[in-house]
Amino acid sequence: MSLSHRTGWFVATATVAATLAYGFACAPASRSTGAIGAGDAASKVYVAPGSHDEFYAFLSGGFNGQVGVYGLPSGRLLKIIPVFSQFAENGYGYSEETKPMLETTFGNIPWDDLHHTALSQTNGEDDGRWLFVNANNTPRVARVDLTTFETSEILQIPNSGGNHGSPFITSNSEYVLASTRFSLPIPQADVPIADYAKKFKGTISFVKANEPGKMDVAFQLLVPGYNYDLARAGKGPSKDWVFFTSYNSEQAYEKLEVNASKADKDFIAAINFRTLEACVKNGKAETWPADYMHNVMDDFSRMAQVERKQSVKVLTPTSCPDAIYFLPTPKSPHGADVDPTGEYIVAGGKLATVIPVHSFTKLQQAIKDKAFETTIDGIPVLKYEAILAGEVKDPGLGPLHTEFDGKGYAYTSLFISSEIVKWKLGTWEIVDRVPTYYSIGHLMIPGGATTKPAGKYVVALNKITKDRYLPTGPELTQSAQLYDISGDKMKLLLDFPTTGEPHYGNAIEAAKIEKQQKKFFTLAENRHPQVTKAEREAGVSRNGKVVHVRMAAIRSHFAPDNIEGVQVGDTVLFHVTNLEQDWDIPHGFAIQGATTSELLIMPGETRTLRWVPKAIGVYPMYCTDFCSALHQEMSGYVRVSPVGSSVPLSANTIKAQGQVARAAARGVTLPTPPGGVAPAPAPASAGHAHAPSPR
């Protein structure tokens, strides 16, 4: 048995060696289980039924616009959090309350491309409060609340084209960072693309992040028209600094694959955000017109509100000297990663043959000594030799990203040669390498972006999975891989499929998140304007062509369960309140022919489904989330009559009335609701001004 495993390992190693030798990627030995036997690996990732994983992993879903939540080490999918994409499963982006979350200055956008994640930090350590994620396509940054695992806030980033270098976070969560991948005319203008070098600019945005519901672009720094890629904030001694990679310092605007790859070195932009803050405070920033939106889910009404913002503060390098420096870095640098001590800034370059590591101490000295090569648009370019701490030689092909284990080692992903290399900080020697399957982009160590990594596992976030799983047509499953890094040698433990492309991710000790989970929303605190806090408050009302149905859902019925008097072409708004106050008792709501989606309503929450019946008839509605033994009975009908019909609008609340009658029969007086038993006509238009508007 051990012989065959050794053989497998030998084959894998030999293949990697061959790959490196010939300088192209080819598939390592098929179905290799890695360095250790399958049984041994299985026992390391086995989490017994009923037991919990040690870490939560939040993996971005790339083009699916969502975040997948996985347990580590089991790799089990725990939840999908929709952020920038509509999610028919629970009505996110379809219900009237959540639609505003996807509102942008371009309109309501049902999709985006979500690449990076950042967990909130306190003193450089993960604190488990929030997860920030970016939208590439229509630049936005979102906050996910980790008490509910729901998206609570989305801020659009103005003056940005392709929000790829985002949302990296400073060590006390003061800012999340956002750079523009594509430079643009700023402000936007109708200019010839050939004027790229003259008219196009990049921006680096500092988004205030430390107060829920109050995200804002604190200020933007206007930078030369390059492409900006990834970022890391400093920590420890470098905690006031942030580092962004850039490429295309050639300022090419066509055939980029050739023309943007000519220069020997591009840059890492090193920015002192405290200096920028001081400049803003001293009035050095200009207020430029801008147009962007800020969408916030209210904690109590559970309705998203949209605020449109019209200006942004902009700084230029000349208006705020000593705030930004360029660090020359070979060649098309992609990732910039800061080690846990805050001293080393590691750059991965797609086309580089070494991994350069800059020293923060040397950077400070070089600035003091004015060791500048040149100045670009007021930005001093430091001398490469003056800031270099060392280079990792022959790392493999296409070094991209580096994470740290907190024990003095760095782990770099190599896209082209499909592997992870482990090397020692300070000596820059490579001590281990393992293949990945295949084409790893980012890699992730729990806490690897903080001052205190939990250096137990590294997760490879891969692009390609040929031959790793049962095939599923032209599109194969997406995948991540888990490696044990607790010993000297990395060991592959697990392949696990993911939702969407697992682009980047963060993982955090489960204990930091598990205890703070919200179990339900308190019904008494529900401030939705159309809430139904007791069955007796349920009812229907008409306001012109708009019918409001205030409906209660509780095991195992709706109140009302039958509605008559709706007419063809009416806009019917079902405001369904889940009256349960118990963990994991959502109710669902769906009605035939609705052109949105179902609703999933969490306990104590109100959600609104918009329905425009197009033909007469009697339409069933029902609960979609299996809630109890009598879930199938949790249903009702809506009768739709022709326009102008004399059928009065009515709601069958017999059940509610029955309960009151039964209580009365036993001498129990239930508290009287405002409005009484009968479906009370809702207050006129003013009362609905703040309600979800029919569209």
Add this chain to the structure above:
Amino acid sequence: MTASLRARWLLVASAVMLGLALLFPLWRISLIAPQYPEGLGMHIWAHTVAGIGPNDLQNINGLNHYIGMKVIVPDSIPELRIMPPGIVAMCVLGLLIAWRGSRRLLQLWVVALVLAALVGLADFYWWEYDYGHNLDLEHAPIKVPGMTYQPPLIGSKKLLNFTATSWPATGGVLAIVAVMAAVGAALITVRESRPVNTQASNDGNARADASLRKATV
């Protein structure tokens, strides 16, 4: 006739524990089912019935509606209004009797306390019986022929998918110890009142007095 100091102090202890019992739940009924691994439960206090978790009572009522059980509304239970003043009165009376030291009053108080405890338990049992048997089968979605849902007075019982467990809680334990102390005090006074042993009993009193003085110095 004056009761011995030992009996009077036991009476004080009994009255105080009885008073303290007001500050804690008397009884605890917990319900566990596969889909409620964390459990649901009720605390029965002298003055109210409350869920152990913030919404347990609502959730228990919600579940009970399936079997046609009445809604548990603490305000509708008259005993819960009578019990606290009753306990306070017994407490004050007990302390007064301990102060005065009347053997006969002490014995009367103890008999009253034991009777009240028995009546209380019987009443509790009756409420459980009523909730468990007096079902609204016309509106109950789940009807199991012959099934009733009375939780046990003490111990565990399987009720459909739920295991109902009923035990005295802190207040109940205090009350039980209070009754035991009271009975102890009464027994002492009964022994004291036997004429044959007057001398020994007086000696005992003297010893108790001495030890009490020592303790209070």
